[in-house]
Amino acid sequence: MTGRRGFTLAELVVGMVVLGVIGGALTRLFLSQSRFYDQQGQLRRARMVSRMAINAALSDLRMVEATGGLVSATPTQVTMRVPYAIGVVCANTAAQTTVSLWPVDSTVYATAGFSGYGWRDSLGNITYVEAGTSVANDNPSLCVAANVVTLPGGRVVGVRPPLPAALPAVTAVGTTVFLIQRLTYQFKPSVALPGRTALWRTTAATGQADELVAPFDPTAKFRFFVAGSDTAQAGPPNPLSSMRGVELGLTSQSDRAPEGATAPRQAQVVTAVFFNNQLK
Numbered sequence: 045m046t047g048r049r050g051f052t053l054a055e056l057v058v059g060m061v062v063l064g065v066i067g068g069a070l071t072r073l074f075l076s077q078s079r080f081y082d083q084q085g086q087l088r089r090a091r092m093v094s095r096m097a098i099n100a101a102l103s104d105l106r107m108v109e110a111t112g113g114l115v116s117a118t119p120t121q122v123t124m125r126v127p128y129a130i131g132v133v134c135a136n137t138a139a140q141t142t143v144s145l146w147p148v149d150s151t152v153y154a155t156a157g158f159s160g161y162g163w164r165d166s167l168g169n170i171t172y173v174e175a176g177t178s179v180a181n182d183n184p185s186l187c188v189a190a191n192v193v194t195l196p197g198g199r200v201v202g203v204r205p206p207l208p209a210a211l212p213a214v215t216a217v218g219t220t221v222f223l224i225q226r227l228t229y230q231f232k233p234s235v236a237l238p239g240r241t242a243l244w245r246t247t248a249a250t251g252q253a254d255e256l257v258a259p260f261d262p263t264a265k266f267r268f269f270v271a272g273s274d275t276a277q278a279g280p281p282n283p284l285s286s287m288r289g290v291e292l293g294l295t296s297q298s299d300r301a302p303e304g305a306t307a308p309r310q311a312q313v314v315t316a317v318f319f320n321n322q323l324k
Contacts, residue, residue: 101229105290105317109170114287117280119265121230125172127222128156134187136216141206143221144187147197157249159226161203163219178204190217225249234258237299261295261310289318
C-alpha cells in the first residue's frame with residue numbers, strides 16, 4: 045500500500061492567501077453593507093423627527109384665527125391664541141356669560157390651559173377677553189330657558205368677565221364664543237439631547253413646557269405667509285393680523301452619526317400650515 049500524499053507548504057501558503065483575499069473581500073462587503081444600512085436607518089430617523097414635529101404642531105396652528113390669533117412671532121418662536129372649545133351664549137348678565145359648549149375631546153379639555161375667551165359679533169369681528177378671566181361649570185337650566193340645546197357630550201360653563209353690557213340680551217344669546225389657550229412653539233436647546241436643538245410647546249396658563257421632538261439643526265426656522273402672497277417671508281409681518289399661515293423649515297437630524305461618518309444625517313423638510321379660521 046502506497047502512503048497518502050499531503051499538501052505541500054507552497055500549496056498551503058497559496059490556499060491561505062486565496063482564503064485571505066476572499067475573506068477580506070467578504071469583510072469589506074459586510075462592513076460596506078452594514079454602514080449603508082446604518083446610514084439609511086439614521087436618515088429615516090432624521091425624517092421621522094420632522095414628521096413628528098409636523099404632526100405635533102399641525103392641529104394647533106390650523107386652529108389659529110387670522111386677525112388676532114397671533115400674539116407674537118419671530119423666526120424661532122410663535123405665540124398664539126388657540127381655541128380648544130367652542131359654543132354659543134345662553135345668557136349674559138352683569139356677572140358672567142353662560143355658554144353651551146359643543147362636545148369636545150375630554151382629554152383636550154382637561155389638559156388645556158385656559159387663557160381667556162373670544163367672541164364673534166354680527167359683523168364677524170373677533171374680540172378676545174383675557175385679563176382677569178375665569179371659567180367654571182354653570183347651570184344648564186339657563187340654556188334650556190333660552191332654547192339653546194346642549195348636545196350630548198357638551199357642557200355648560202360660565203365665563204367672567206361677561207360680554208359687554210351694552211350688547212342687547214336678544215343679540216347676546218346665540219353669539220359664538222370659544223375658549224382659548226396661549227401656546228408657544230419654539231426652537232431652543234434640547235434637554236433630552238444636550239447640545240442639539242428641539243421643538244418645544246409651552247402652555248402659558250400653566251407654564252407647562254414640553255420638549256416635543258429633537259434633534260434639529262440650528263437652521264430650523266419659522267417663515268411667514270402674508271395676505272396676498274403665496275410665498276413665505278423670513279420675518280413676521282407688521283401688523284401680525286396680516287399673517288395667514290406659517291412655513292416650518294425643518295432641518296432635522298438623526299440622534300447620532302452613522303457608522304463611518306462624523307456628523308448626524310440630516311433631512312430637509314418644508315411644510316406650510318395655513319390658519320383655518322382665516323377671513324374669506
